[in-house]
Amino acid sequence: MQQITGREAAVAVLNDPRFVVPPVPPGASGIAWLRATVGRFSSGPAHDRRRALAVAVLDAVPPATLRTGGGHPVTVLARALGIAEPVMDLVRDVAQAYQPGTGDESRADAAVDRLVTILGGRHDEPTAALIGVLTQACDATATLIERARHRPVDEVLHADPPVRATRRQAQVATTVGRVTVQAGEVVLVGLAGGPAFGAGPRRCPGWDHALALVAGALARDSPSVHEGTPDTAPGTGRD
Template sequence: MHTIDDPDDALAVLHDPGFVVPPVPAAAHGVAWLRASVGRFSGGAAYPRRRALSESLLSTVDPAALRAAAASSPYAHPVRLLCAALGLDPSPGTTDAVRVVAAAYQPGTGDEPAADAAVQVLIAACGGTADETTAARIGLLVQACDATAALIARARDAGLDTALRDTPPVAATKRMATRPSDVGAARVAPGEVVRVSLHGIPFGAGPRRCPGRAHALALAEGALSATVGEGVDGGERS
């Protein structure tokens, strides 16, 4: 698999409609259903529809309110705060389920049976209907889970600007070529998957740029505002 490290080449790939997200198979249940039902892994006409669902859900969440919530509970896991903002039960059962799903969200990366069970917990928390709106809500939580927590942890050590520049919340993404393409010095064949570094592009670019950028930054800024310079570990952890 080619890795696209140069930022200019990475931006070119992210903006090029000839590079698409590698498709995932259709599925009726579990984490495979989630992948097949969210914008993150969708293409064609399904992608703009599903992205619009995510953007609509995020439009109900005021970044300033998230910032204030993070400032008041700076060591709460960001998923707990986002659950509450999206009207879901922020109890450990829900947030733990999000973490389990996040660990297996990318195909072939985690404990699929555990993630299958956790997806059922999250569908129930969203009202019990396994539709695209529910998938969009779960997808927002899953995509925010590890990335936002890692951003906050790194920013506590290095500062937010430095963390965003040097260690983006998501290190890389994948794209599949649909036609022969030259990317830098690499020749990419149709059907070939490339790994695109997001170093210097922390929230992506092009039509699939992260829709939750303002919310992730609000959570990080709120948590940091309450802990920078405190000198001791304090507040609430979850």
């Protein structure tokens, strides 16, 4: 898989409507249902509608309130969203297989179905949006907190972002910088050098919430929140 590196080229791809998120197959339950129902893996009007649902979830939580809670980022965010039952382990099980082909899907299936039950029992877009927000706050934010314990946050985001790349599929043949991309080809778009939270219409809608979670964890100088959580793999962009 070819890589698009450098901030200028990456931002150009992320703003180019000719590059879309690779589609995922439909699913009636489990992780396949989640991928097929969240904005992260959608395009066009479906993405716009589902992204708006995720933004509404985030809008219900002022970022400043995330600076005061303790624990893993998922625990803090879930508490702020009014979710009383512990969900961190379930969200971790979802996160490890959120990107197709990256983890144990049977474990993720069970976790998604349990989360749906906890969140009201409906396999619908609002429920998927809520699970998606929690999932995207999981490994990447915890990794950012760990790295920021040793270096300034801005430096980490610029040089060593927790999500190193995101995937895009070219709809037409084109050239980006010195890279020639064929129609239908999937490329990895590097997020180091400035676009750590993405760019363009799919920029991570929760970037200020993520930074609030980081600031709160660093201010408390809490023990590691990332123990036992694998580093985020390339291609798990947060859009």
